[in-house]
Amino acid sequence: MVVCGDDALAIRLAAELREVYRQRVVLVAPSGDHAEETEPIAVVSRAARLLRRPDSPGGTPPPPQDVTSSSPSEAALLRAGVDRAAALALLYEDDETNLRAALAARRLSPGLRLVVRMYNRKLGQHLEELLDQAALLAAPGTDRALLDASTTVLSDADTAAPALAATAVAGTSKVVQADGVLLRAAERTPSERGEAADPGLCTLALLSSTTTDPAGAEGSDTSGPQAPLLLPDDEAVASAAGRGSVVLETVRYAGHALSSRRLARRGVPLRDLFSARLRWALTGIVGCVLALTLTTTLLTDADPVHAAYLTLLDLFSINDPAVEESTTRQILQLLTGLVGLALLPLLVAGALEALGTFRAAGALRRPPRGLSGHVVLLGLGKIGTRVLARLRELDIPVVCVEEDPDARGIPLARGLGVPVVLGDVTEEGILEAAKTHRAHALLALTSSGTTNLEATLYARTVKPDLRVALRLYDDDFATAVHRTLRTAHPDALTRSRSVTHLAAPAFAGAMMGRQILGAIPVERKVLLFAALIVAGNPQFEGRTVAGAFRPGAWRVLALDTASPGARRPDLASSHQEGDEPQLLWDLHPGYVLRPEDRVVIAATRRGLAELLDTSTQSRPATPWPGPPIVHRRADDGNAAC
Known part of the structure; x- marks a missing residue:
């Protein structure tokens, strides 16, 4: 490479x-x-x-x-x-x-x-x-x-965005993207395994007995007398009492169910079009008109429809003066005209308010009252913009904080209807305006590592148990910050990330080939995720899903239901707009794999190498285009043929 x-x-x-x-x-x-x-x-x-x-x-x-x-x-x-x-x-x-x-x-x-x-x-x-x-x-x-x-x-921004979004939702960056679905390796301690919990898609590994950190093995010593067991069978999982496990799960939002519609609506509701005072004043005018109509009906010989018509004519001052009418009719006309005088400034105020509301409809929204359970995103630059788009794809409510009104992500936030607080995150009151004290998580993704750290420390004073992920450029500094914050706030989940650290796995997977979807570390070992064609592979072709499972080597996770001609060449890439996921994750163990199928597997390095070797040996030879001419250059600069 x-x-x-x-x-x-x-x-x-x-x-x-x-x-x-x-x-x-x-x-x-x-x-x-x-x-x-x-x-x-x-x-x-x-x-x-x-x-x-x-x-x-x-x-x-x-x-x-x-x-x-x-x-x-x-x-x-x-x-x-x-x-x-x-x-x-x-x-x-x-x-x-x-x-x-x-x-x-x-x-x-x-x-x-x-x-x-x-x-x-x-x-x-x-x-x-x-x-x-x-x-x-x-x-x-x-x-x-x-x-x-x-x-x-x-793009490093595109590849880091899923991991950062998963950090805000699930508190981990150990994720793999497959056909637009985010998968995470959830680590469960021995105590958690005994509780009623979501079994996930499958058990990826059994951890060493010393892995008891509920926040994961990141930054801690995971060496122990028992080595981790990758891709165990059901019998091994049932008999592994007292050992932690790694379970494959889809990333879902676990915060409050509030507000994805409130944050994403594009229209202007009536209550935002007119202020509360104006609405109450108009309600009073309507009540007066109804009262005058009722009084006219009772004190005169007019029917209700005609009485309402006369009242409206008097209200808008377009009726003839009731000079020759009765005293009652004259008094009612004067009272109606007086109400009409009060209506005129209200109509002008309503027009001005509506004009201002429509002008502000394309502007940035403010966080609504009562908002909670959202994600506070600091910074709408290159990275923040991609993360914002990914969070909204997951229907997660977001409030953004940005200092530059012309930042790259401002138009996207305006188009999605996401509230934005303009201001320096280090200034007092900015994080409070973003409702940080009621937030589910904080993502500090500005271009300054110092600003991200300062905002994180201040957010800890606002809400000590807030889940935080901050972007730092230096890996050693990020590790030191992570350990210090975790020690100072043991009840809160803290993650420090560098974009290069999050983007490198996606680039590495692409270098290994488009069939590689990603890798997830399990203590000292690594599990690889790949998409393979069943045809020509005797380990899969003609076997059931359960029969194709080899403990400790590979396991079939999902089936691509798209037709061979309509398949996406790279399942690890992001979804195009309008595309629907085609992977079926809940596979029946008795399903027989056909040659035209494509499956997503989890495998060890050795297991995947064996599968690729078998597939290459079984594949028919490709016609050779002709005698090759290979030019190489020696160390001394002379050409060699």
Whole structure:
């Protein structure tokens, strides 16, 4: 695997590939100043085959050796071995740099798997289609489904948003996204296992006996006499008394059921169109008109309809003076005219209020009274905007706090009808205006780590048991803050996150191939989630769901119900607007897997490697396009054929 980048995401991705997927990595960086940071990263000149290393310490790749280059030029890519690599990640902050390097890499190695970091979404979609088409043209006659080369364009903001949303909802970032559904690995202590709880989709692992932390194993020592048991069968789960477990669950909002309609409505209700005082005044006018109509009916010979008509004429001063009428009729006309004088300013006030309300309909909304159980989101920049969209997709009520009225996420908040408090979060009264004291969780995602920490500490004084997740850039500092806040507030759930830490797993999964949906760590081990085709795999084809389960190796979790021609190529990507989830999670154990089926599985590293090996061996050979011409460049710069 070749990783090219100029920031912390490249270092984190290289570590993820080595530690989780046991891959050998070539890291191309601008300078050697990061040598101490990348010491645990294996940086070598050759790429490993996909998932061929076992689940053992002996499978760790050799010591690091990096490639120094100020830019991803063709010479630097050749020195890194792109022509022999399985995948290349381009993670520079400049879109143009990544674009040029991707085009050069596709030309140097048409079969290379590319993962490109792009901020421009539309440009990224066009680039993905262009490079995939170039890979197909380089190997004519190859089926698109069988072509291992693929191009995946990702944004660190898009990939970090699901984990941050899950942190606000469920208090964890150990999530996997599959077909738009967020799945989390919920850790349950031995005491919780004995209680009546949601069994979840399945039990992923049995933890070591020392794992008794209800907030998870993050930041604590999980080594114990019993190693974790991955993918246990029902018998092992039933007999594992006194051990914690990891259960796969879908992420759901557990706060108050209030307000998703109140926060998301787009129209202007009548009570917001006119003020309460104006409504009471108009009610008084209507009451006076009714009273005058009734009095006219009783004291004159007019019927009720005619009496109402005369009263309205007098009210609007368009009736003839009752000079020759009776005294009673004259008095009623004067009283009605007096009520009409009071009606005129009310009509003017109502028109002005309605005009002001309609003008403010497109403006930012304020948090409604009585709001509780919501999520307070600090910052509507690149990350905050994506998180806001994800939270509203989950129908979670949100109140945003932003200092810049022209921030990137302001139009989205206005369009969704989400309340926004404009102001500096460090100023007194801003968090109170966002109803933080009645909130379910706080997400501090501004671009300043110091501001996020200050807002978190102040929110703790407002509500000590508030669930908090704050964005910090430095991983060591984030770990220190997490442990300190957890010690100071043991009854509150605190998470400190860096975007690179949350985005790296998605980039790593894309480098392993589109069939990889993600990975979830379980103490010292890792569970991988993948989408595989049943055809050609004897471990699945013709077997039932229960028969295809191998404890400790793999387990079928879901079935893709979409037809083969309508399937989404990448289940780990976000939903397009209008798409409906196609995965069936509640599978009957007796369902027989057919060759045309695609299944989502959880597997260990070794189990997934065995499945991929079996699938590759059973797959018919792809027609070779012709005699290859391979150009390689030696270390001395001379061309070798």
